Amino acid sequence: MLKPLTLLACLTLGLAPWASADEPEQEPLNMVVMDPLAAPLSCPCVEGYAQRKYEKLAEYLTEKLGREVTVSFGESISRAMEKGDIETAHIIIGKDSVVRGDAAKLKFRVMPVAQLTGKDGSTTQTGLVVVRGGDAAQKIEDLEGYRILYGPQECDEKFAAPRELLAQAGIDVVAAEQAETSAACSDGACKIIEWGDSEKAAAVISSYAAPLLEGCGTIQKGDLRVVGETKPVPFVTAFVHRKVAKEDRRAIRQALVNSLDDPELMLALETLQGFVPVTKEYRELYKTKAAEAKAAKSQESTTDSASTDSATSTDAAQTEQPAPASTTLGWTGWRGPHRDAHVRALPTSLPELLPSVWQVPLAHAGLGGVAATDKYVVIGDRNLPNTGDEFRCYDADTGLLLWMVDYPAEGHLDYDNTPRATPLIVAGKPGTVMESPRVYLLGAFGDLTCADLATGLIYWQKNIRQEFGADNELVWGTCSSPLVVDDKLIVNPGAPEASIVALDLATGLPIWQTPGNTSGYGSLITAKLGGRLQIVGHDRTSLGGWDVATGERLWTLVPPRKGDFNVPTPIAIDGQLLVTTEGNGTRLYAFDDAGRIVAEPKAVQPQLAPDMSTPVVVGRRVFCVCRHLYELDLDNALVEVARLEDRSLDDYAPILADSERLLVLAHGGELLLIDITGPEPTITSRTYLFDDPQTREAELYSHPALVGNHLYVRGETTLARFDLGE
Incomplete structure (x- = not known):
């Protein structure tokens, strides 16, 4: 033939x-x-x-x-x-x-x-809709009310085709952005088996993967049963x-x-x-898809402007397009967009009772912070058996789950296995590969993911410890939140030949890597010090600065006392660097004209020595929680100006600040509003955010996010939104 x-x-x-x-x-x-x-x-x-x-x-x-x-x-x-x-x-x-x-x-x-x-x-494949072997469902029409685990959106046989099949069977199909997905066929299959009778659930697997699930021992014969098959796709x-x-x-x-x-x-x-x-059928398929996309775009452009705002997110989900690059960015990463925990304005008071706008359950208590925009809220969690990471994105207005990125990540760490790093949201650049906003997700075992902020579509994934050869023992996990500077994604694998690494934002390909020490537990910043733009932060034993363009290590500072955990984030202040650790206290350093640190600090305050809390700087004052709220004077050798003692202040508390007030998330989820315009800090309002006993007894290590007046806080068992008022 x-x-x-x-x-x-x-x-x-x-x-x-x-x-x-x-x-x-x-x-x-x-x-x-x-x-x-x-x-x-x-x-x-x-x-x-x-x-x-x-x-x-x-x-x-x-x-x-x-x-x-x-x-x-x-x-x-x-x-x-x-x-x-x-x-x-x-x-x-x-x-x-x-x-x-x-x-x-x-x-x-x-x-x-x-x-x-x-x-x-x-030349084709299909998607197989499967349930547990003992499930009551016999055909696709029986899945009304079931929890459906699809595959990634880019896999037609596991996403678009089964959604069409379910809709044709009269099943109520959730919007695309709310659909639950699993990265691999084995993940979805194992989850519904794991849930057992506790969850009415089905998963979608690829037809080509079916022989491998049993052949590799992932499932046993009879564990799953097919109740529906999609139309063939290429x-x-x-x-x-x-x-x-x-x-x-x-x-x-x-x-x-x-x-x-x-x-x-x-x-x-x-x-x-x-x-x-x-084949002709193949070409006709994509001609039809192109025509449908063109028609949808034409219809969208002629939609009455009064309904545009309310329809945008739904239309985008149905056509599986990324959100527009104009999405307003807000609390985009660790300590906000500038890593300084500053906001435009805090409220003048808090109500005695502050009900949540919405709450969603979390599988585990966690250390990682929240990242949020006006539309999306992103947080890291683990699956129920604690064998894999689950990063979830919620609708900022409703709390509805929009997407989830999950993958296996097994091991055991002190303070549990949840991600430590705060997700990093990066704005899109129209007309480039980075057309739409992306979010970078880093798990505690070194798994790094770049995903579309609107859809969760994965652009690339890698394990930075495995790729760069980090072989040191993981005690507290990979903790540093990813940093972006000059279109580079900065991470610190802590490998002998790759202590710190710059990756291409779009592709994840290495741009440079620098040998050095194992990683510390704090996050990096960028700052212009001594006239030189540099990346600044801790490795396991020292403080350092690295050139942004090349990764060259510019300077190293080993403190007098060894053994610091190196968790708090350094703060750049007018060309100087404020550093605080539990073993060496709080220090202020100057820099020479070559951008190198002057080893002898300009000022030292040994009393403020937190093991985890990062200070905030307001004007010429430093504020930090370490069993009390300290106020230090930058212009007077870091002398202690005032100390606020309160039952709610313990070893750690994150602080948000404007020019007149502090918002402190204290022990047990108690929110404190503190006036700092007087001779000493004064608590003006306080309220508990959570009623559950677990949170009331806990130290909340996850940093909250504030976008406008919307406060997103992670409790021990839930993620919640609170509106602070004007």
């Missing part, structure tokens, strides 16, 4: 200008493989299945094209490029919808050239970047199609008919 194409391929390949002896050697073609059945991306649990050897395809293409073809593997384009140490991808082979979504995020213009057939000759497709010359694209396509003539390659790729030309 395909024999006539062989002659055409020979003619085409003969004309393609790949290997003329008179021409200089061309650069290699880089092939990125994202096929979930490729050997490096799967497991060898089922003999003869999910072990596709794309290295053989690279060898075949090299021979046929007369030009070297390299191969790199990854769950995403950027991850494969990073692993292969390549700057671009010419050929991309993977799950159709995932490649399309990933390429769009990277602004890669790709075109499909061929589809890979499976062992049954099919499975593995080969794409070529449009910057590849037209005649070269044609040659690649024909070489792929003619691979059927190589029996050994067919065995290596576990395929019946090899690659086949893109």
Whole structure:
């Protein structure tokens, strides 16, 4: 059937200008493989299945094209490029919808050239809706009221297709932004088994993954039962970047199609008919999708302006588009957008009773802070069995769950395993790869995720400890909140050759890495000190500064007394640096003209020595909680001006500040409003935020977020929003 194409391929390949002896050697073609059945991306649990050897395809293409073809593997384009140490991808082979979504995020213009057939000759896959073996549901119509765990939004067979199937069956389908998702088929399957009779739930898995779940022992035979199957969607497709010359694209396509003539390659790729030309049905599918998207966009642009604001989030969810880059940013990370805990204005008083606007349950008490905008609230948690991280995003107005990023992260740490780092929200840049706002999520075991703020769509993921070779014992976990400066994401793996690292915001690829000590437990800042912009913070044993552009370590300061935990965040004040730790007290340092710290501090206050609390600076005064509220004078050698003692003040309390007041989250979730305009701090209002006994007895280590007058606080068992008034 395909024999006539062989002659055409020979003619085409003969004309393609790949290997003329008179021409200089061309650069290699880089092939990125994202096929979930490729050997490096799967497991060898089922003999003869999910072990596709794309290295053989690279060898075949090299021979046929007369030009070297390299191969790199990854769950995403950027991850494969990073692993292969390549700057671009010419050929991309993977799950159709995932490649399309990933390429769009990277602004890669790709075109499909061929589809890979499976062992049954099919080019499609389906989504399987499964329940526990003993569940009462027998068919898709029985799932009304069930909790549905979908796959990632970019996986058509696990998200768009099953949502369509459920809707056609008359099931009430939640809005896309409220849909619960699991990163992998095994995650969703295991969760519904784990919940047992306590939850009426179903999960969606990919048809190709079904044999692997039992084969790898993830589930046992009979644990799950299929109650519905989606319509077929394209499975593995080969794409070529449009910057590849037209005649070269044609040659690649024909070489792929003619691979059927190589029996050994067919065995290596576990395929019946090899690659086949893109079908008419495939092209019609995407023509229809494009037309629907265009129509939706046209309808949106003509919508009456009076209804635009209320419709925007729903429309965006239904078309699975990111939120516009104009989303107002607010408390975007650790201690707010400037890492100084300052807000424009605090209320003049607090009511005696401050009811929550909404509360949502959390699986575990946690240390990590809250990040929030006017639309979204993001927080880190763990799953119920404490075997994986769960970062959740809630609607700021209603508290409805919009999305969740979850993944396995097993281990045991002091103070439990919840993420320590506060999520970092970064504004979008229209017209660039970073079109929409993103959020960066760091778990306690080093798992770092870049996700779309509006949808939770994952752009890239990596474990910074594993990738950079950190082998020190994790006692308290990876704690430092990610930092952004000059389009670089700064993290500190604490590895011998990568104590601190700068990553590309869009791709996660390393920009620079600097050798050094294991990481400390505090967060980094950026500051211009001695006329030089630098990254400042602690490693395990010292304070340091690093050049933003190169990562070069500019200076090191080891304090007189060893053993500090190095948790509080340094504060830059008018070209000087305020540092506080439990073993060496509070110190103020100057810098020379080269941007290096002067080792002898300008001032020392040994009484203020917190092990966790970070001070706030208001005017020329320093405020910090360490069993009391201290007030120090910056202009008078950090002398203690006043000390406020109160039953609610313990070893730690986060502080938010404006120019006249402090808002302190004290022991047991008691909120204190403190006037600082007089000769000494004075509590003017106080109120308990939570009624549950667990929170009333707890020290709340999670830093709250304030956006406008909306205060987001993590209790021991819930995340809540409170409105403080004007």
